[in-house]
Structure formats: structure tokens, C-alpha cells
Amino acid sequence: MATEEEDLQRIFFLECEELVASAxxxxxxxxxxxxxxxxxxxxxxxxxxxxxGAGAFGLDRLAKFAHAFESFMDLLRKGRATLDAxxxxxxxxxxxxxxxxxxxxxxxxxxPPQRYDAAFSALRKAAGLETGPADSAPEPAAPDPTAGIExxxxxxxxxxxxxxxxxxxxxMLAAGVDPLRVIANLKALGSVSVEIDASDLPALEALDPAxxxxxxxxxxxxxxxxxxxxxxxxxxxxxxxxxxxxxxxxEPEAPPEPVVPTAEAATAEAATAAAAPVxxxxxxxxxxxxxxxxxxxxxxxxxxxxxxxxxxxxELIITPAFLARQASDLDTEKHRRxxxxxxxxxxxxxxxxxxxxxxxxxxxxxxxxxxxxxxRDLEKSTGKRIRxxxxxxxxxxxxxxxxxxxxxxxxxxxxxxxxxxESAEKRLAAGKDPVGLLKLSAEQRGTxxxxxxxxxxxxxxxxxxxxxxxxxxxxxxxxxLSDQEIDDLLFVPGFSTAEAVTSVSGRGVGxxxxxxxxxxxxxxxxxxxxxxxxxxxxxxxxLSLAILDAMVTLVGLHSYLIPTSAIIESLRPAASALVRMxxxxxxxxxxxxxxxxxxxxxxxxxxxxxxxxxxxILVIVKPAGGELIALQVDDLIGQEPVVVKxxxxxxxxxxxxxxxxxxGDGRPALILDxxxxxxxxxRRPRAEAGTNAG
Amino acid sequence: MKVMPMETERxxxxxxxxxxSQFVTFEIGEHTYLIPIERVVEFRTWTEPTSVPHTPDYxxxxxxxxxxIVPVYDVAARLGRGMTEPGPRHVVVIVxxxxxxxxxxxxxxxxxxxxxxxxxxxxxxxxxxxxATPFMSGVVFAEERILGxxxxxxLVTEAFPDGxxxxxxxA
Numbered sequence: 001m002a003t004e005e006e007d008l009q010r011i012f013f014l015e016c017e018e019l020v021a022s023a024x025x026x027x028x029x030x031x032x033x034x035x036x037x038x039x040x041x042x043x044x045x046x047x048x049x050x051x052x053g054a055g056a057f058g059l060d061r062l063a064k065f066a067h068a069f070e071s072f073m074d075l076l077r078k079g080r081a082t083l084d085a086x087x088x089x090x091x092x093x094x095x096x097x098x099x100x101x102x103x104x105x106x107x108x109x110x111x112p113p114q115r116y117d118a119a120f121s122a123l124r125k126a127a128g129l130e131t132g133p134a135d136s137a138p139e140p141a142a143p144d145p146t147a148g149i150e151x152x153x154x155x156x157x158x159x160x161x162x163x164x165x166x167x168x169x170x171x172m173l174a175a176g177v178d179p180l181r182v183i184a185n186l187k188a189l190g191s192v193s194v195e196i197d198a199s200d201l202p203a204l205e206a207l208d209p210a211x212x213x214x215x216x217x218x219x220x221x222x223x224x225x226x227x228x229x230x231x232x233x234x235x236x237x238x239x240x241x242x243x244x245x246x247x248x249x250x251e252p253e254a255p256p257e258p259v260v261p262t263a264e265a266a267t268a269e270a271a272t273a274a275a276a277p278v279x280x281x282x283x284x285x286x287x288x289x290x291x292x293x294x295x296x297x298x299x300x301x302x303x304x305x306x307x308x309x310x311x312x313x314x315e316l317i318i319t320p321a322f323l324a325r326q327a328s329d330l331d332t333e334k335h336r337r338x339x340x341x342x343x344x345x346x347x348x349x350x351x352x353x354x355x356x357x358x359x360x361x362x363x364x365x366x367x368x369x370x371x372x373x374x375x376r377d378l379e380k381s382t383g384k385r386i387r388x389x390x391x392x393x394x395x396x397x398x399x400x401x402x403x404x405x406x407x408x409x410x411x412x413x414x415x416x417x418x419x420x421x422e423s424a425e426k427r428l429a430a431g432k433d434p435v436g437l438l439k440l441s442a443e444q445r446g447t448x449x450x451x452x453x454x455x456x457x458x459x460x461x462x463x464x465x466x467x468x469x470x471x472x473x474x475x476x477x478x479x480x481l482s483d484q485e486i487d488d489l490l491f492v493p494g495f496s497t498a499e500a501v502t503s504v505s506g507r508g509v510g511x512x513x514x515x516x517x518x519x520x521x522x523x524x525x526x527x528x529x530x531x532x533x534x535x536x537x538x539x540x541x542x543l544s545l546a547i548l549d550a551m552v553t554l555v556g557l558h559s560y561l562i563p564t565s566a567i568i569e570s571l572r573p574a575a576s577a578l579v580r581m582x583x584x585x586x587x588x589x590x591x592x593x594x595x596x597x598x599x600x601x602x603x604x605x606x607x608x609x610x611x612x613x614x615x616x617i618l619v620i621v622k623p624a625g626g627e628l629i630a631l632q633v634d635d636l637i638g639q640e641p642v643v644v645k646x647x648x649x650x651x652x653x654x655x656x657x658x659x660x661x662x663x664g665d666g667r668p669a670l671i672l673d674x675x676x677x678x679x680x681x682x683r684r685p686r687a688e689a690g691t692n693a694g
Numbered sequence: 695m696k697v698m699p700m701e702t703e704r705x706x707x708x709x710x711x712x713x714x715s716q717f718v719t720f721e722i723g724e725h726t727y728l729i730p731i732e733r734v735v736e737f738r739t740w741t742e743p744t745s746v747p748h749t750p751d752y753x754x755x756x757x758x759x760x761x762x763i764v765p766v767y768d769v770a771a772r773l774g775r776g777m778t779e780p781g782p783r784h785v786v787v788i789v790x791x792x793x794x795x796x797x798x799x800x801x802x803x804x805x806x807x808x809x810x811x812x813x814x815x816x817x818x819x820x821x822x823x824x825x826a827t828p829f830m831s832g833v834v835f836a837e838e839r840i841l842g843x844x845x846x847x848x849l850v851t852e853a854f855p856d857g858x859x860x861x862x863x864x865a
Contacts, residue, residue, distance in 0.1 A: 311760070311761035311762055312760070312761055314761050315758075315760060315761030558744070558745065603747070604747035604748075605747060606747075645761070645762065645763045646763065647746075647756070647763055649762065649763065649795070650762065650763060650764050650765060650795045650796050650797060651746075651753075651756070651763070651764075651765040651797075654746055654747065654748055654749065655747075655748050656747065656748070657746070657747070660744075660756060660763045662758045662761065662763075666758055667744055667757075667758065668743075668744045668756045668757065668758050668763050669744060670744065670746065670747075
């Protein structure tokens, strides 16, 4: 369907805008002589993501250009090209042309051919992809441009229209059956419009309040079977007259196949396919929800209004705790009603908070629906056979999260297809179904949403991962790593087990980008792999970006909050574990490596903060996309979910701080920006070397 | 120095009996200043705000105003009159700028509300090449005195008039 494709493209272009902006920033950082590794990695990831999306949408020129750009970045990253002034100029140029190409793909405004040709050929030369003129070099393996993108039209069960007349009998209300409940049940089946008939209503003197004098005529449009409607009517047939009339206009021709492929059906189909491997390639098709989505009336609301609502609710959330504290020394017997009211109020406020969160929520379907096409493209480009099963796409999560999920999930799916699922021959040899199974599921668990992507492939090849990590110098030879630690290497920047570099798949950039993006949203990525049986990635994401699980720490008299998802461990260090370097730096020996200690008291000039690390607590954190650091605080107070508030709204961005929240006593407290603090640490040792490197 | 052409309120209102404007007066030391009343959201007595690192000293910290995080500026320090040593009798005036940003202004006390007719008000003369009174938008003749009207928009938005991010690397 064209509109859906356009929607997806629109989202891709929005992402491109962000990616190009971030790429620009990275180049700017490089020119200013900032931390090189981070900026190069960030730039590489941005270009890589654009390449991936462009490939999936068949945007050939963009994909080709991004591929050349990426190849050059790869050399820079590995230190095989030098980052001199000419290289930086080339990067600037590259980002510029990249922006034009995105614009070209989006609006049809053609990028100036000379600039394109010049930058393209310069990048290819710099990347060692060509020595002569641009055209003579072989084309990088670009995705089939004719593949385009197609979407399964959602299999719609036929809509039927009913007219239902509900006339409650005299005993209905007395029996405790609410006619409105009946209407609500019908409404759950589809869209409903209700007319009320009050003509039987007697004069006030004659009115018996225990008898219902009203009748309703309900027009129901539903895809649910007639049985469901009859069942609702059946529940009250001794208490009311219910007349059901089917008004659906008869179809002139035979109705289209109403079969919706359920998971079982798809499995059966796959079994058939397995028996006869020439069968139709229905493989990449996602399994749609069996129930068609109901049309729902909607209202457009400005985001600031939603934010105000969220603020006020956030304020309310902490009120019950505050009141409970105030009431804690009251006699519970004497004030029983007060305490009951308090309980009820806090329940209502929790419900209100849930409702406020759900307003910003969007079903994951928005992003899941693009993966059917992606998998089909991957089938074509890899020659592997894959069936994608999607479930739980109705699970809702904050709109911002939905938008940012597409990129990491795309990476994960590519990764599973490239490195997880084996070729049909290998699968047959291993006694497996030649068609690989990829399952993508989502589910809400409390205040989080769990998304899982599992394949039934070969699992992580741990000996090879370890060998590669040693070869890349990520692990010292002879290191004794657990399976989990080896699996974790996949997320280290620059790691890759890909044997061949292709235009669609990556060079190992995907996995660290995935972890970084998820961590930025306050989530976590986990991986469970069983050799020969497959790999499961699980993403754990907060329902709302506005709510963060945080550790409250104390420094001097101030509270600082650390996102719990980034915390590895907290400890009180022994003096023997500390190594003092120069005036600024102290290192902590921890699990065989040396971590830098960042004293929050010193960094934020907090009066009364403890100097001596052995008397405080060190919180070991993993900033998104950075190295482990040990944050020194005076004490830990506890862990709690907090509502994130913007500092920028009324003030401005503050270095090292990502936002603020309001604690139970009504006072604001600051939330740490761990990537920024990581960057502060990363800059330190280079300070002596001079900052004018660029 | 050249005095730029002055546009007074008189030009904007026809006659001298236009609608009256209301101002809240507050004091810092011996000085009295005005804030247009429509900019004032609420008054709070001073409580120590949560301090924020890497900020200039006039930013006393942040407070919670009905679920929003709002910075508190020390107006005396902002005007170059030294840091206030606030006690429980000091007042924080929460004001809202045109861009709907809110800030709290720490002042010694809030004293009065004055009315002014258009012919008793004038904007600040603009002086080329310099800003002698950067946070005043005009003057009001009231109670036989000339009182400065604070430029709330400027106070609210120009947190860093010199464009240097505090705590950032030295230029």
C-alpha cells in the first residue's frame, strides 16, 4: 500500500535528518580536535545507518555514496588512514553531499552532479576502492534497486453491520444488569453508534426508578463473527428483548479468501514448504493480528499540552508518599477513614499516571510492520530462506521510543540473518527446517516493554568470537572468559565476525550502535545464545521516556540520580584497590582492569563532599558508547522510579546533567548525563597533550 | 554617543486616558523596581533551591514550581550589585517571559502594586554602542518617583549575555 510505504519512507527521512546532523557534529568535533575515537565511531555509525536504510528503500545513489563514505570511515577507525586536514575536508564534503542526496531522494531536488562526482570519487579513492575514474571500478554490492518495498495489505476480515434493538425488561435493573454494560460489550467488538429512545418514559410521578424505561438502537460495525454478537445478547435474553438484524449489503461476487494466516497455519505452510522446497516464497510475510483494528475516533493534541499534563501528573505521583509520611505518626485505628482515602487516592493517581503515559503511547506495529519487507530483501541478498513471525505488535510504548527503535531493530534483524541463520544446505545437513525462523515479539511487563528477537540459527560461534577479539586486541591472549563475557564482546565498538563486507550488512558497527541507542532510551540489551539452537536478543525498554529508574545518591547535601540501567556495581573501595596517579586522577583496580574514578563532589564543586574514596561509595557505570567509569559519591539512598523533567525548558543544558526530577520531599534533584561525564573523563589525560591537535 | 530615536508609549495610545497598566514593585537594597503584573505568575518565600553545577553565581539553583523545573536568579547579583544573602523573609517572584519560559527572581521584598497611565510611562532610551541599563525596558513615573521597569524577557532568556557557556573550556 502506497500510503504505508510513504509513511515508512517519511520516518526514514526524518531519521536521516537526525543522522546527518549528528554526522555533521562529529566532523565538527574532529575538526576542533575533540575526542577522536568517539567522534569517528559516531560518524561511522551515522553513515552506516543511512546506508542501511537507503539500501532497504532502494535509494541506490544514496546507498552507494554512503558505502564509499563508510569504507573510508572504516579505514580511519582502524587507523589505516590518517586524519589530516585534507581528510577532514573530505569528511565535511562527504556529509554535505550526503545531505544533498537525502534531499534528492526525499524531494527530487537533484544534488549538483559535479559535487557528487567529486566527493564520490574522492571518497572511493581515499577508501582504496578505486584507483582510476569512478565508473571503471566495480560497483559495490548494492541491493537490487528493483526490489523496492512492498507491504502486505492487512488481511481484513469482512466488516458486517448489525442493527441491534435493546429493550430492557422490567427486571433488568433490579437484577443488577446495567444496559450500558451491554452496549460497552458490543463496543468491544467494533464501532458502535447508539440512539436512545426515551418515548416510553413516564411522567415523573409515575416513574419507577427501579425500572428502565429507555430503549436503545445500536448500529454495530464489526469484523467479529455473528456468534460473538449473539453471545452478548444471549447473556441478557431473559431480562430484555434484544433484536439483532444483519444489515450487511450482500456481496455481488464471492467474498475474498477470508483466511488470516495464523501462526499455526503459517507453521503448517512451512511444513509443506519443507516437504517441497520449491514452494511459494510466503516466507518473509509477517503474521498479522487476527483481529482487525477497530476504527477509533482521534483528537490531535499539541505536544506541549501533553507535556503539561505529564508534569502535573508527575507532581501528583509523589503526593501520596508525601502525605503518607506526614500521616505516619497518626493512630491508624482512629483515622481509619483517612488512611483508606489515602490508599484510594494513591491508586487513582497511579491509574491517572498510567492513562497519561498511554496518551503518548503508540503501538510497536508502526515499526514492526516494515520488517516483512526487510526480511524479504535479505532473503534475496543472502540466498537464505527465512520466515518472520511477529507477535505482540499491538504493545504500546512511548512515541519517541517507537521512532527510535527502528534503527536498532533493523540492525538486529540483519545480524540474525547474516550471522545467526545458516544457509538452507547447512540447515538441512544439521537436520533443521531449511527455512530459518525469525521471531519478533513484544510484551509489556510492568513499567517496561520487553522486545525479543530470536532465531533458530547456529548460535554465537564463541571460539571464533574469542579468536577475533584477541586478534583485534580487545582481549588479551590467554584470557579466561565465560560464555556470557564472550557474547558481550559482540557489543564492543569495532568488533565484527562478518567475513565479507556487503552493502546491506555491517562491519560490526551495528551491535554497539544498538546497545548505545537502547541505553540512551534508558533500556538494556541482553543476549542468550545456545550453540546449534539459536540466539535471542532481548531489549528491555521503559514504557515512557518520562519515567526513569534511578539510584538516588548523596554528595555533600545534594542528591544526584544515576540511571539504574547503566549501573554495573556499587562498592566501597579498599585502600589497596586504589592507585593515585597525578593530581587529578585516581584509578580503581576492578575485576582485572583499571577504572578511572570521577568524584562528583569535585566535578560539581559540591561543598562538604567527601574527598577520600575509601570513605565514600564508588558506583561503576557504563555510559552509553563509552568506557566504564567509577563515580564517587558519599552515600547511596535508594532506587526509585522518577519522572524526568527538562532543565532546558526554563533554563538551559548543563554539562554533565541530563535532566532533573522532583523527589518525595518536593525538591528538585539532578539526573546525571553519563555519556557526557564519560567524555569529561576521556578528555582528561589528553589535556596535557594540548587541545590544538586539529 | 548618539541617542537613538525614542518611541514613547504616548505614540501607541491615543490620548492620555488609555488603559492603565499595573506593576508589581519589588526592592533590592534601597532600589525599587517594577515588573508588569501580567508577567508575574506567583510569589514564594525563599527556600534554598537545588544548586546546579557549572552555572554563574547569580543562578542560585532550581526549584519545583508545580512540577516544572524553574531556575532562580539572584537579581542583585544579576544587576552587578553583589550576591544576596537570602533569609526566610526574602521573596522569589516567579515570572514568565514572552517565550513562556519561567524563572524565579530572588528579591529583598515585594512591596506594592502601582498603576500607571500611558502618559506616565516611557521606554528606556537606547544608546548606541552600549547598554547602560541592560535589564530595564522602561521607566514609570509613579508616587513622585521614577521607577525602572525590569525587562522580564531579557532576564528570562539571556542567561548568558556574553555567550560563554559557564564551565566550558576557556576560549
